[in-house]
Every structure is written in C-alpha cells, then in structure tokens.
Amino acid sequence: MLCDRVKGNKLVPYVITQACVDIMDKSCMEECPADCIYEGDRMLYIQPDECVECGRCEPVCPQISIFHHEDLPEESKHFERINAEFFTLGTEPLGSPGGARKVGQVGYDHPEVGA
Template identity: 45%
Template sequence: MTYVVTENCIKCLFKDCVEVCPVDCFYVGENMLVINPDECIDCGVCEPECPAEAILPDSDDRATPWAERNRDFSTQWPNITRKGQSPADAEDWKDKPGKGALFSPLPGTP
C-alpha cells in the first residue's frame, strides 16, 4: 500500500504533510502536491496532517483516479521537503468539491 494525494489538495497546498514525511516523497506542482509511490514507505503519518483531507491510502476507491497522476507527476515535478507558504486563499478552497478540472500539470516551486 502507498498513499495518494487527491483533488482535495488542488488550490490548497497546505503542505503540512511535507513536514512530517520521513522519506521526502512529496513533489510540488503549480497547484497541488503528489506522492511518489516508489518512495513512499506507507507509514501513514502524512494522512492525518492534511487539513484538506486530500491524502488517502491507495486502497481507498476515491484514490484510484489520482494514483497514476501521482506516479506520473512525481517524476516530473520538483521534490519538496519543507512546508513553506500555502496560497493566501487556501482556506477558501479547502472544502470545495470538484476541483479536479482545475488541476495544472505545471511544476511548482519547492
């Protein structure tokens, strides 16, 4: 099992999960994070840290549509190891449904 960042992360980018990851398996895009499944050790410490509840185990059906996207973009985006600043409007986006259409394939800044 591994963990997957889902669409709930889009436009939030709280990054609390990054601070607790013992293997630095998070990668940052323009408007969301992803987890490299080959680096994730399945410890699960990131899941409860996410204020947007965007991180799910890959065994959860809600993670399935995002698992391949995590795999693909974790090889294209820069690694992130520190929390940094979240967007000023992150709280406004936190509980909005249907953010998948807003996904950006562009890399972010660690």
C-alpha cells in the same frame, strides 16, 4: 485497475487527491520522514518509489486529501494515475533516490491538474 496504480514496479501506496488543488497546506510535507512529497504548481504529489508507507501524511492533512490507495473514494481513483505519472513528466524523472526538499517547487503539474 492495477496497471493504473503502478509506477515502474512500485504501487502508489498513498494518493493525494483533488482537495489539495490550489490549497497545498503542506502539513503532510512537514510530517513525512521520507521527504517524498513534491510540490507542483497547484497540488502536492507523493513519489511512490520514495514513500516508506508510514501513513503519517494522511491524518495531518486538513483538507482530507490524502488516502491510502485501498481507501481511495471511487470518484478519486484517477488520482492514483495522476500521482504516478507526475514523476515522469519533466525533462528528468523526480525521486528514486531524491528528496523533495532538495528539488523545491517543481514548476509544473500533471496536465489533468494544471488545466
């Protein structure tokens, strides 16, 4: 559903899914030129407003956890919403503009991941 892919007015272009939970290889963070991949406690999240949609994160993920939203498997569709909502959960919104390296590990996850 389109409304599940929207964060503000920005579509979630790339989505990190279940395979990242408790693994967090971080190859994607090293590859990302926009520094838009943030580290929660149990998984990584792509900030949709910072992502430049280069796609460099997707092929370097050894867990095959990152998908372009158009290629997202049906059983992982809810991670579009999880990725977008993560950036609104803290006391201050993350990103736009920002940078994951400045922030470091965030210290929480989306409730559906942290459970």
